[in-house]
Amino acid sequence: MPGFKSKIFIYTNSLEWGGKKKGKLTSPGKPDIEVSAPPEFSGHPGVWSPEDLFVASVNSCIMTTFLFFAQRQEIVLFSYESRAEGILERVEKGYIFSRINIEPVIYIGGENQTGEIKEIIKRSEENCLISNSIKSKVEVSPLIKQRKD
Template identity: 45%
Template sequence: MSDTHIYTTSVEWTKQKRGALSSASLPTLEVATPPNFPGGHEGIWSPEHLFTAAAEVCLMTTFLSLAEKAKFAFRSYKSEAEGKLDKVEKGFLMTKIHIRPTVVIAEESRREEVMKLFEKAEKYCLISNSMRTEVTVEPLVLVK
């Protein structure tokens, strides 16, 4: 694997405060100003949603990679994330992202192992590590 990776995107204005976000061989996403800003739109991905999602998805993919490497079997993974946009001295800033992943495992005896995987995933998540935003992770492990 190379030490450098390039990811390209393009966005094209479509109407009002909306656009089409694309990248080669990926589905196009409609993007817009969020609804809480003047002229914003409901039901469309905003930069704030995508920023929050980037940290959440990175945590998941890092966890999945670590679990695979450790040969750790689990039944399911899902998460929710909340990104907080605050007005600060310089204007608006994404100040915090709180991620709440839930993992279902088969045996109680493996709970500590999954928590260690989350610690490592949080430590090695390259997107979160690239952000100035505070990113917190609050895992929930269920046994079923």
């Protein structure tokens, strides 16, 4: 692309095994995260798994991308909450996340903003760097509600 200027960002973390199937994930300036295999793979219940974090990374990327575009268009939001579900399937090559469903519930103030919100959701799906970096199909199904004062 003419005029395109590449940017590179580097993100790092460290992982220390703590025995059994648990570890401590660390990154400078951030809270530690205890991680484990999920219970389905003989891991520990109540501990974040790579599978949880994978689905959460898509969910949070969709949200932050949405908030970026909403702010640029000066949309007044009252709240954004989302639920994510990753479908893990065993295929010939092993287990894969075939699909990740994101269901945001977005409260807005103006009735005439519903169309703009739908467009921002579409742009968020197209521009989320995490979903653009994975093979899983990502589907975003928003519920847009009017805030009633």
